Amino acid sequence: MCALSFWPGSWGAVTSREAALRIVYRVCEEGAYANLAANEVLGAGRLAPRERSLAVEIAYTAVKGWNTLDWALNLCLSKRRVEDLTPWIRSVLRVGAAQLLFLSGIPAHAAVYETVELAKKYGHRGTVGLVNAVLRRLLAQKDRLPYPDLEENPVEHIALRYCHPAWLVARWLEQFGLEETLELCRANNAPPPLTVRVNTLKADLPSLVEILQGEGIGARPTRYAPDGLELEAFTGLERSPAFGRGLFYVQDEASMLVGHALSPLPGSTVIDANAAPGGKTTHLAQLMGNKGAILAVDVHAGRLRLIEENCRRLGVTCVTTVLSDAGLLGERYAGRADYLLVDAPCSGIGVLRRRPDARWRRQPRELEELPDLQLSLLRGSIGCLKPGGVLVYSTCSTAPEENQGVLSRFLKEADFMEYEDLTAYIPNLPEDLQEQARGGQVQFLPHRHGTDGFFIARLRRRN
Structure with missing residues (x-):
C-alpha cells in the first residue's frame, strides 16, 4: 500500500517544508528513490512552482547530507541518539538541520520556526520541545562543529x-x-548544470536557442558536445512548449558524447544493448538522420515503453524496441550489427551530484560484483557485430574496475577487437583527455570537466 495513505494531515495545505519532510521520510525511512519520492509527493500536493523548487532543494540537501546531519544532531542530543527517535521526528530534525547547516539562503529563524511547526503536526508536546532545543543548540554550534582533523583522519x-x-x-x-x-x-x-540535446530531426542549435529565449529560457552551447545547450536555471522544463514539440532531450553533456563516439552512418544497423530510457538511442537516430535500423534492447517491458514514448515525442521512426537480456544478443542477432552500443549497468558513482540518495545506496561489494556482469554483457552481445563493426562501451562510473578493467579482461578473450582513436569522433575534447582519446577511451570527471563522471571507449572488430 502506498505510504501516502499513512501520512498525518490532509493534502490540502501542504507547505514546501512539509513536502520536503515527506520526501525525506520516504527516502530515509522507506527506501524510496529520491526522484520517485519527489514526483509522488509533489504530484499529490498543490504547491506553486517556486514552492516545489524549495521543497526539492531542502529534501535533496537533507538526503545528500544524511551522514553529516545525523552526526551533528547526535552532538546536540543530550541523552538520546537520532536512531532512538521516532521515524517522523528523525525526518523532521534532518529537514531542519539541513537548512541550518547547508542552505545559507534560508534565514535560520525561519528554518527553526517552520521545523518546530512540523514537529507539532508529526510528533507530540515532548518532541516539539526536543526539536526546538536540538535545532537551537545546533544553530549555536554550527560554525564550530568538531570535524575530525583533515591531516590526522x-x-x-x-x-x-x-x-x-x-x-x-x-x-x-x-x-x-x-x-x-x-x-x-x-x-x-554542487547543483549540476541543466543541459539539453537539440533534436536535429526537428531543429538546429541556433533556432532552438531562439525558441527557448522566446520562452524566457537562456541557453548557450555546451563546451564539448556540438549539439548540446546549457540552460539557465529553469523550473518545470517539461512544461516548456519546445519540450512538448520534441525539440530537445534533457541529457548530460558527457552522455551526449557517447552517440558521437559511435557515430553510426545513415542506413546502418545499430544495436543499443541497454537502451532505456532512450536518450542515447534517440541521439543515434538523429545522427543517422532517421535512416537505417536501431534495435533498442532492454530486459524490462516498462522501460521499453519509456523508449517508445521518447521516440514519439522526438519524431524518431527508425527504432524498434526489443525485450531481451543483452547477454543473449550475440546468438539472436549474430553478425547483423554495423554498430553496437553497450551502455552497461554500473555503480553510478559518476552521477552522484544528480542522484542525492545514490551515495548511500552504493556498497563496496557492488564494485566487486558489477565488473563480472559488465563483462558478461560484452561477451554475450559482441557476436551480433559484423566484421569491421564498431563497439562503444560506456558507463556513468569513475571506477577503473568497471571501465578499463572490464575492457582489459574482455580484450584478452576478444582478440579480434581493437581500440580506435576517438579524437576524430569527439573533436572538442579537453586537452587533458586528448592522449586518452587517441588510445580509444576517455574518462570524464565532474571536478575536472564539469560533466557527469562518464567513461567512453570505442573499439572496432577486425575484418
Whole structure:
C-alpha cells in the first residue's frame, strides 16, 4: 500500500517544508528513490512552482547530507541518539538541520520556526520541545562543529565535511589523491548544470536557442558536445512548449558524447544493448538522420515503453524496441550489427551530484560484483557485430574496475577487437583527455570537466 495513505494531515495545505519532510521520510525511512519520492509527493500536493523548487532543494540537501546531519544532531542530543527517535521526528530534525547547516539562503529563524511547526503536526508536546532545543543548540554550534582533523583522519574529515560515505572517500583518496578528492566531493555537492540535446530531426542549435529565449529560457552551447545547450536555471522544463514539440532531450553533456563516439552512418544497423530510457538511442537516430535500423534492447517491458514514448515525442521512426537480456544478443542477432552500443549497468558513482540518495545506496561489494556482469554483457552481445563493426562501451562510473578493467579482461578473450582513436569522433575534447582519446577511451570527471563522471571507449572488430 502506498505510504501516502499513512501520512498525518490532509493534502490540502501542504507547505514546501512539509513536502520536503515527506520526501525525506520516504527516502530515509522507506527506501524510496529520491526522484520517485519527489514526483509522488509533489504530484499529490498543490504547491506553486517556486514552492516545489524549495521543497526539492531542502529534501535533496537533507538526503545528500544524511551522514553529516545525523552526526551533528547526535552532538546536540543530550541523552538520546537520532536512531532512538521516532521515524517522523528523525525526518523532521534532518529537514531542519539541513537548512541550518547547508542552505545559507534560508534565514535560520525561519528554518527553526517552520521545523518546530512540523514537529507539532508529526510528533507530540515532548518532541516539539526536543526539536526546538536540538535545532537551537545546533544553530549555536554550527560554525564550530568538531570535524575530525583533515591531516590526522582525512577519510572521516572528508566524509563528514562533504557528506560522502567513508568507503568511497577512501577509494578516491587512493585513486585521485587528497586535493582532487576534495574537489570531486565539492563537485558532487554542487547543483549540476541543466543541459539539453537539440533534436536535429526537428531543429538546429541556433533556432532552438531562439525558441527557448522566446520562452524566457537562456541557453548557450555546451563546451564539448556540438549539439548540446546549457540552460539557465529553469523550473518545470517539461512544461516548456519546445519540450512538448520534441525539440530537445534533457541529457548530460558527457552522455551526449557517447552517440558521437559511435557515430553510426545513415542506413546502418545499430544495436543499443541497454537502451532505456532512450536518450542515447534517440541521439543515434538523429545522427543517422532517421535512416537505417536501431534495435533498442532492454530486459524490462516498462522501460521499453519509456523508449517508445521518447521516440514519439522526438519524431524518431527508425527504432524498434526489443525485450531481451543483452547477454543473449550475440546468438539472436549474430553478425547483423554495423554498430553496437553497450551502455552497461554500473555503480553510478559518476552521477552522484544528480542522484542525492545514490551515495548511500552504493556498497563496496557492488564494485566487486558489477565488473563480472559488465563483462558478461560484452561477451554475450559482441557476436551480433559484423566484421569491421564498431563497439562503444560506456558507463556513468569513475571506477577503473568497471571501465578499463572490464575492457582489459574482455580484450584478452576478444582478440579480434581493437581500440580506435576517438579524437576524430569527439573533436572538442579537453586537452587533458586528448592522449586518452587517441588510445580509444576517455574518462570524464565532474571536478575536472564539469560533466557527469562518464567513461567512453570505442573499439572496432577486425575484418
